[in-house]
Amino acid sequence: MTSVTDRGIYLDATGEFVDAYIVPYADAWDRAGAIPEDLLDRLSGAGLWAPFLPVTVGGQGLDMIGFGTLHEEIGRGCSSVRSLLTVHSMVAWAVQRFGDDAQRERWLPPLAAGRTLGAFCLSEPAAGSDTSAIATRAVPHGSGWRLTGVKKWITNGQRADLFLVFARLGAGTVAFLVPRGTVGVGVRPIDDMLGTRASMLAEVTFDDVELKSDALLGPSAFASGMVLTGVLDLGRYSVASGSIGIIRACLEASAAYTEQRTVGGRPLRELPLIQAKISDMVTDLRAGRLLLADAGRLKDAGDSATLMATWIAKYFTSTAAARHAAEAVQIHGANGCSPQYPVARYYRDAKVMEIIEGSTEVQRTMIAAEAYRGRVR
Incomplete structure (x- = not known):
């Protein structure tokens, strides 16, 4: 693992990377329907493709809590970029966890460096x-x-x-x-x-x-168990982290808009109903982070309880992201329905979070089954 000091520097640099190279261009990429090659190269240079891989193969040795924080930052800027990192991470993790020595030697270094994308x-x-x-x-x-x-x-x-x-x-x-x-x-x-x-x-x-x-x-004949207990779990964890990023982006956009927008000569931020929406975003952002931190801590400890913790975190954060993205559009009014404001993109992206890596309905079924087995703690 990287040292605590290096970990903090790396995660801070990721936030700066998102602000400089993703946030200003995400709406244009959304309209174009693709991420440009120069951004893929920058992701490689920043060591963002599979940072949990060991330093010996070119990774950052990042723990799972840090991995979740990183994917929150990327999700704040662009869910499409975060999605690319998600599936690439799933491939890299599978090779690291289930590959033989020859497969690890062949694939992990280029996957870590972004020379091979998964x-x-x-x-x-x-x-x-x-x-x-x-x-x-x-x-x-x-x-x-x-x-x-x-x-x-x-x-x-x-x-x-x-x-x-x-x-x-x-x-x-x-x-x-x-x-x-x-x-x-x-x-x-x-x-x-x-x-x-x-x-x-x-x-x-x-x-x-x-x-x-x-x-x-x-x-x-081992892959079925691998899908259910390993690779998809990592994908859900990333999507949940990205959903927190969407909530954060909705909060930041809504706070900025209501600061400068006026109604009847009063800033929109002074209206009680607006304050209620903002306060709910803040609360769910904090709650989602706590759920992800719990799932990440259990992953780092090798505790199988992380599987259900991730189901719960993904269910909570994806539904919260969809709810708050809808509120962000509502706060922006007609502007929120236009391509000039990113909340329209957040709204569309948030809906996808409720479907991928286990739909809301599947998650509810899994969580309820855990309750009936008497395993809820």
């Missing part, structure tokens, strides 16, 4: 992210496999160099590392989504793709 390929057109309904198939072929199927809504699919792909192999689920240039891999951009419009979504097809034995990540 994408997480689970969702499918009919199955969504339901692992029990995956239609993508792998069949044995020589010493390796042939892979056939379609993945959809793949964040960073348009740009990624390495796909972490989940497929059915017999009665089990397996995970493969598939480089973009592999013969039979196709990418079709998906444009004009409601939110996170610059996250470079794609449909990725695998047409009888031949894979060697070194493409398999983790033991055969």
Whole structure:
């Protein structure tokens, strides 16, 4: 791990990075539907792609609490950029946790440096992210496999160099590392989504793709457990952190707007109903951070209770982000519905947070099930 002093400097520098290189341009990227290459290069230079990786492979050795703080900062500036970091982190974490020595040696240094960008390929057109309904198939072929199927809504699919792909192999689920240039891999951009419009979504097809034995990540038929207990947990944690960033951005935008906007000669900030909205944003921002800190602390301790803590944090922060983004638009009135103010983007992005990495309904089901098992503490 990095030292406490270095950790603080790194996180402070991330906030400055967001203010200088993300906040002023996020609305333009949203309209263009893509993140420019120069920003991807800057993310690499700042060491932001997979900062939890060990220093020995080029990472920052950052703890999970720090990782959450970092993704809050990025989410404050642009949810699309944070989404790219999320899926890349999921791939890097999977290789670190479940890869063999050769896979770690091959992939971790370029993933840490941002020379290789990752994408997480689970969702499918009919199955969504339901692992029990995956239609993508792998069949044995020589010493390796042939892979056939379609993945959809793949964040960073348009740009990624390495796909972490989940497929059915017999009665089990397996995970493969598939480089973009592999013969039979196709990418079709998906444009004009409601939110996170610059996250470079794609449909990725695998047409009888031949894979060697070194493409398999983790033991055969082990990937289903990996998805449920590891990689998706990290993704939820990042999305929850990014949702806190959205709340913070809504608070800052609303406070600034009501300072300078007047109604009947009075600043908007003096109206009790406006003050109530602002106070609710402040309260949920603080509450969300505490929930994330608890989940991060448990992750750092290796405590399995982090799984439910992350479910709860993601449920709370994503619904709060959607609620406060709607209030931010309301505070801005007609201006809030225009592209000249970022709250319109926050509103669209916040809705996406309630769907990705476990919908609100799935989260409620999981949290209630935990209560009925008598495990709520």
